[in-house]
Amino acid sequence: MVIQVVTLFPEMFDGPVTSSILKRAQDHGLADIRRVPLRWFGVGPHRTTDDYPFGGGVGMLLRADVVVPAVEWALAHHAAPATVVVTSAQGQRFDQAMAQELSRAEHLVIVAGHYEGIDERATDLLGAREVSVGDVVLTGGEIPAMVMIDAIVRLLPGALGAEEGAVQESFSGEGGLEGPQFTRPKTFRSRPVPEVLLSGDHARIARWKVEESKARTRQRRPDLL
């Protein structure tokens, strides 16, 4: 899968895309995560990428005549048809189902907005899908893009080791929350690990996990049931 992120701040991705599972997925050729610096497409001698909003209002907007050519360049640099996503606090809410859907794309272009957002015409002309990572306003779309990339890439077949399987995680399978988990030591500050987990009885452990998962989902996220 090829993921291209169109961004004013490509350096913000240095840590996330060069560490942990995202690094491993790229090393194994499962994902190719590329950054497309918006500045390359800036206009005028100063490569300007933003301007004042018509009609007044605070802050600056990314210009359509910068964003659209940047995405067109990204589209032209990979043969497979692409899904284009624009990060926006006003977009459709990103969730595990959307991560699963997007993980099936061969080519994904994510546009990270900045300042007060992007000229509306860019999103329209690109036929882009607006995606939000939650009802909160962030400074830019870079962190939402990282959230999406992380969630999508870990779902690519082979990205997780057998010991990290995504099948039983929260929001997967039955769609509920995963139950509580424990590791060594067996007792910590007078709190023992539930006895069933030390029993070696795999069928009983599996039943316990299902019950705990249901109870936790009922208690914390009844909307998922």
Ligand SMILES: C[S@@+](CC[C@H](N)C(=O)[O-])C[C@H]1O[C@@H](n2cnc3c(N)ncnc32)[C@H](O)[C@@H]1O
């Ligand atoms: C400061 S925000 C702009 C907010 C915009 N003026 C509004 O009121 O909806 C700047 C950029 O950050 C990104 N952004 C902020 N919050 C986001 C969220 N919850 N999900 C996805 N992207 C977000 C978007 O790309 C947005 O264009």
